[in-house]
Amino acid sequence: MNGKYRISSRIWFGIAFCIGIPLAVFGEPALQRIHINGINRVVHKNWLGVPRSADYTVYWDVYAQNPSGWTAVDPDVFERFRLTAQSGADVRQTETKGNFATIPFRAGQKVIFIVEGMAGARSVSVSDTAWAVTGKPAGRSSMTSQARLSSQGPSENSKWHYWFPLNGRIPLALIGKGQIFDMSSNAGKFAFHMIWNFFLAGLGVWMLFCSRRLRLNRVFPLDKNTLVFQGLDDNYRNRESKSFRNILNDWREKGAPAVPDLLDRIDKTSWREYPTVRIIKAGLHKHEKIKNVTGIELMREIDRSMENRAASELEQMKRKTFVEWLWNLGTLAPLLGLFGTVTGISQSFGTLALLQEDISQKELMNKLAGGIHEALWTTIEGLIVGICFMLLYYYYQTKLNWIYSKWEDMYVYISEKL
Numbered sequence: 001m002n003g004k005y006r007i008s009s010r011i012w013f014g015i016a017f018c019i020g021i022p023l024a025v026f027g028e029p030a031l032q033r034i035h036i037n038g039i040n041r042v043v044h045k046n047w048l049g050v051p052r053s054a055d056y057t058v059y060w061d062v063y064a065q066n067p068s069g070w071t072a073v074d075p076d077v078f079e080r081f082r083l084t085a086q087s088g089a090d091v092r093q094t095e096t097k098g099n100f101a102t103i104p105f106r107a108g109q110k111v112i113f114i115v116e117g118m119a120g121a122r123s124v125s126v127s128d129t130a131w132a133v134t135g136k137p138a139g140r141s142s143m144t145s146q147a148r149l150s151s152q153g154p155s156e157n158s159k160w161h162y163w164f165p166l167n168g169r170i171p172l173a174l175i176g177k178g179q180i181f182d183m184s185s186n187a188g189k190f191a192f193h194m195i196w197n198f199f200l201a202g203l204g205v206w207m208l209f210c211s212r213r214l215r216l217n218r219v220f221p222l223d224k225n226t227l228v229f230q231g232l233d234d235n236y237r238n239r240e241s242k243s244f245r246n247i248l249n250d251w252r253e254k255g256a257p258a259v260p261d262l263l264d265r266i267d268k269t270s271w272r273e274y275p276t277v278r279i280i281k282a283g284l285h286k287h288e289k290i291k292n293v294t295g296i297e298l299m300r301e302i303d304r305s306m307e308n309r310a311a312s313e314l315e316q317m318k319r320k321t322f323v324e325w326l327w328n329l330g331t332l333a334p335l336l337g338l339f340g341t342v343t344g345i346s347q348s349f350g351t352l353a354l355l356q357e358d359i360s361q362k363e364l365m366n367k368l369a370g371g372i373h374e375a376l377w378t379t380i381e382g383l384i385v386g387i388c389f390m391l392l393y394y395y396y397q398t399k400l401n402w403i404y405s406k407w408e409d410m411y412v413y414i415s416e417k418l
Contacts, residue, residue, distance in 0.1 A: 033062070036127050040059070062078065081095065087110060090109075110133045112131045184347075188378055192381065195333050195337060202329040218273075220274060221277060244276075275317065327393045330390040334383050340375065340379070341375045
């Protein structure tokens with residue numbers, strides 16, 4: 001009995017030693033699993049926006065098996081982790097004690113990732129494989145469709161600078177196409193920024209200068225300040241100041257004797273800010289100086305004085321309202337859009353040149369069509385901005401021409417009776 005007992009004790013001690021020591025050292029490797037849960041990609045591009053290389057950061061979790069299933073555990077159960085990345089014959093490795101690691105690769109390659117849990121020099125547990133290609137979503141051989149990864153990493157939409165007022169991404173984000181800006185080349189982003197800033201600048205010119213300083217009640221003395229939705233002629237006729245019309249009638253009917261009184265009546269009003277009144281005063285002052293001249297010579301001198309003043313006032317109005325900037329911005333915006341389109345198409349073909357030879361025709365067409373689709377949006381945006389500002393420019397140019405013709409009507413109305 002004692003001999004049998006001693007043999008049995010030694011057998012059980014050996015079994016316990018063989019099982020216990022590995023469990024203590026390796027932490028039950030057969031009951032642990034490594035799961036890759038994310039791949040973040042940072043693409044490095046040249047000045048044209050063509051991808052040159054990419055840094056892939058792989059994230060993983062560790063799960064342990066228990067009677068109720070698999071639960072997440074602390075990654076410290078492994079001594080360290082080894083990340084292996086392979087693309088063709090190019091194999092790269094890095095080790096870390098955390099649950100993520102970064103490996104650089106050339107752009108346009110399909111990179112396969114595997115994570116190993118290490119204990120000493122041994123690989124205790126191996127993850128399932130995951131893969132990613134620059135410009136494509138990541139995937140995993142053992143992954144379900146609900147658990148697919150994205151090689152784009154965290155969404156960039158939450159970054160504060162995306163909503164900075166001068167950021168060219170804003171108009172695209174407002175119509176749900178912010179990803180077009182994100183995927184465009186540096187030159188394309190520059191075009192989007194410039195077109196958007198051109199739009200903001202034109203909007204400022206229109207609202208702060210043109211719409212305020214070219215209103216009829218800022219050019220002519222009017223009795224009513226309410227807006228009448230009629231043509232310019234009807235609008236002016238319905239709102240013309242009776243006091244100003246009386247001054248014109250008195251000058252026309254009474255001639256030189258009424259000039260001093262008319263100048264005094266104008267000086268007592270607050271009409272000095274009106275270009276139209278300054279033109280009439282120029283004619284009155286000229287008439288006062290040459291009161292002894294009559295006939296055609298008088299008419300010519302007054303006309304010349306008022307015309308010179310009107311031309312000067314018109315140029316000042318153009319300069320103060322910056323109306324010419326509407327033309328400049330409306331002309332340059334489509335050119336910037338074309339610049340973004342050309343550079344975007346160049347980027348698309350540059351990216352195609354870096355793709356693997358075994359790419360399918362469908363993938364090739366999707367890549368090319370997608371790049372051109374994104375590039376054309378700069379032209380679309382540039383044309384929209386250009387058309388809007390060109391229409392505004394022609395509207396205000398027509399209004400300036402009408403104002404000048406109205407001034408001509410006034411001094412013709414006066415001089416033909418003098």
